Amino acid sequence: MTGANSQTLPTALASLQERLVGESASRRALLLMAPLIAFELLVFVIPFATLLRISVAAPSSEAVYAEGTWSLEAYSEVFGDLLAGDLLLGIVGYSFLIGTVVTVLTVVIALFYAYAIRRSSGLVKSLLLFSVVLPLLTTLVIRTYAFTPLLSPTGTINELLLSAGLLSEPIQFVPNTVGAVVGQVYIVLPYAVLAIYSVLATMDWDVVEAARDLGASRPRAVVEVVLPQAMPGIIVASVISFAWSVGAYAAPGLLSDDLTFAIYVEQLILGDLRYPTAAALSVVTMGLMLAGIGIIFAVLDRFGGEFDLA
Amino acid sequence: MSEITLDGLEKRYGETTAVEDVSVEIEDGELLCLLGPSGSGKSTTLRMIAGLETPTNGSIAIGDEDVTDLPAYERTTSTVFQDWALFPHMTVLENVAFGLKMGGVSKDERRDRAREMLERVQMAAHADEDPTTLSGGQKQRVALARSLAVNPDVLLLDEPLSNLDKRLREDMQIELREIHEDLEKTFVHVTHDQDEAFTLADRIGIMNDGELIQVGDPDEVYERPENRFIEGFLGDTNFVDASVTAATADGVRVDTELDAELVVTAADGTTPDLETGTDLTLSLRPEILSIHGVDEERADDAGVRDARVAADGGTRNAVTGTVENVVYRGSTVRYSVSVGNSSMFAERTDASTGALSAGDDVRLEWDGDDVLAFRDDGDRVMP
Known part of the structure; x- marks a missing residue:
């Protein structure tokens, strides 16, 4: 390295620290958080502000929206459609239905799975953990499409059920809501398992023994002691599953013919070029989703768990 | 009645045996301490009584009922865990009321009874606090209250005091003792600390390598340990290798690594029949040794002055050596003394008879019938 301004990393850090030490604690904290704040601005605040701006712009027949105009036309259209029932029941309702069903299934399966990992040891534990992460290493499209041969009317599941005599004729799982739900559960499950497992992993297992010692049967001990302590993980898993599944795009798109809100937004943008309507629908759906998450918090918080929002 | 009968209790994990053939009768209302080093199987034994571990073999009965196959939540035992597990x-x-809740006691009643229990352990003021904010001693009291709240027949304590500092531990020992006397319930207390066992126990069961090697009153296990392991585990001692030269009615003469021939006598005058050449290990506790500087003039010296190498018909033994180092331990002073090819330590309670220092020549003396002798296989042969 040449040049008068070149500094080695340690001296650069030292001079940086010198500057920081001079500042008050709150300013210092702000300075240290500056990169994070800049990142948030870039990837969230600015795009979201743009989205809000487009949602209150007037539609245009020449461009995707009329730049510089202000109009609530898109919102009145969205609310009109919602109130008329088609959009509400057909698309938004369907999205929230998928979101709710997927969340319930995912959290229940993830609880058992995470509990099994917590209770296992050695090779079994490694295998269980690895099998959670493994699907994340393949591309989402492939692993979602992989359900088609599994679930199709001539697929593995149907053949098994038919040959076992449990079915007289094949069931159409795909393309269907069942396929969309299964595919979406599969996508979010690893995150839910890891969220719950991370809480269970740090849990002191003696308390479960203490509960049994004090007269709780095994299932009762789990309900009284494990679940309340796992609640922070359950809440995180629920929020991830719900937010992701309401806005699901890939699984319903690949495994179902029904429209979810995300697919509809795509049609509005790429097909109809109605940017303000798409943006307004997104904002409204986000509001509904926030309300949904609020309900999740309220409900799960009642079951104990020391989850602080602050 | 809630006496506990363990019969041939065994616990194996794959190849390793944690507990092997433990049989003992724990009396109703007794406080039994299971004492042993870590890994000796004492906690596993306790956990089997609690029902938290299933025995590989053997049976457990509480009162007249065989509880071997009864799950933990149906047993009338209650456990205080080492880390309290609040x-x-x-x-x-709510912690204290938990067991009552599981027992189906109504909300108001369990609140009242839990409060009563907290008062008993002086924790009523903390009733509505988060247990994670309590100190170790406070957690210990809450754990005790929680276990007692269900009114168990048997209270099992799994080293609950080992995470407390010394002073608090000693206070809690006294308190536990009082609670035990008050409740007249059967307590089984696991500890690796012999002072704790001696403070608390009606009887002590010594465990090592998964086996219960001796059960007896505290003075019995201390003064008449069945084997060498117990003697070494219960406090400090000097082990001296010895070899029998003659076994007479007066006592057993042995040759030792101290370069001195000594006599071991039995207080009751019975001498075991030991062949010449039998290897023994003698245990000389520091409290039986008296240490004098050879230059110190003492009134009672006259009689024993020449007693070095076996007493003439008497039982007094003496060896001479050199002080290697001196450790001041508050109430006592401890001297390491090199004797022959070996090293021994002795204590004396005050330095008023003249301070000894490193390099001083000293004489160690003891009565032949205060010495314990163990065979090669560890079993005690004398007295």
Whole structure:
């Protein structure tokens, strides 16, 4: 390295620290958080502000929206459609239905799975953990499409059920809501398992023994002691599953013919070029989703768990 | 009645045996301490009594009922765990009321009874606190209250005091003792600390390598340990290798690594029939040794002055050596003394008879019938 301004990393850090030490604690904290704040601005605040701006712009027949105009036309259209029932029941309702069903299934399966990992040891534990992460290493499209041969009317599941005599004729799982739900559960499950497992992993297992010692049967001990302590993980898993599944795009798109809100937004943008309507629908759906998450918090918080929002 | 009968209790994990053939009768209302080093199987034994571990073999009975196959939650035992295992998501009061809740006691009644228990352990003021904010001593009291709240027939204590500092531990020992006397319930207390066992126990069961090697009153196990392991485990001692030269009615003469021939006598005058050449290990506790500087003039010296190498018909033994180092330990002073090819330590309670220092020549003396002798296989042969 040449040049008068070149500094080695340690001296650069030292001079940086010198500057920081001079500042008050709150300013210092702000300075240290500056990169994070800049990142948030870039990837969230600015795009979201743009989205809000487009949602209150007037539609245009020449461009995707009329730049510089202000109009609530898109919102009145969205609310009109919602109130008329088609959009509400057909698309938004369907999205929230998928979101709710997927969340319930995912959290229940993830609880058992995470509990099994917590209770296992050695090779079994490694295998269980690895099998959670493994699907994340393949591309989402492939692993979602992989359900088609599994679930199709001539697929593995149907053949098994038919040959076992449990079915007289094949069931159409795909393309269907069942396929969309299964595919979406599969996508979010690893995150839910890891969220719950991370809480269970740090849990002191003696308390479960203490509960049994004090007269709780095994299932009762789990309900009284494990679940309340796992609640922070359950809440995180629920929020991830719900937010992701309401806005699901890939699984319903690949495994179902029904429209979810995300697919509809795509049609509005790429097909109809109605940017303000798409943006307004997104904002409204986000509001509904926030309300949904609020309900999740309220409900799960009642079951104990020391989850602080602050 | 809630006496506990363990019969041939065994616990194996794959190849390793944690507990092997433990049989003991724990009397109703007794406080039995299971004492042993870590890994000796004492906690596993306790956990089997609690029902938290299933025995590989053997049986457990509480009172007249065989509980071997009874799950933990149906047993009338209650455990205080080493790290107390308080429920972090409940208040102190809810913790104490938990067992009553499981027992189907109504909300108001369990609140009252839990409060009563907290008062008994002086924790009532903390009833609504989060247990994770309590100090170790406070957690210990809450755990005790929680276990007692269900009114168990048997209280099992798994080293509950080992995470407390010394002073608090000693206070809690006294308190536990009082609670035991008050409740007249059967307590089984696991500890690796012999002072704790001696403070608490009606009887002590010594465990090592998964086996219960001796059960007896505290003075019995201390003064008449069945084997060499117990003698070494219960306090400090000097082990001296010895070899029998003659076994007479007066005592057993042995040759030792101290370069001195000594006599071991039995207080009751019975001498075991030991062949010449039998290897023994003698145990000389520091409290039986008296240490004098050879230059110190003492009134009672006259009689024993020449007693070095076996007493003439008497039982007094003496060896001479050199002080290697001196450790001041507050109430006592401890001297390491090199004797022959070996080293021994002795204590004396005050330095008023003249301070000894490193390099001084000293004489160690003891009565031949205060010495314990163990065979090669560890079994005690004398007295």
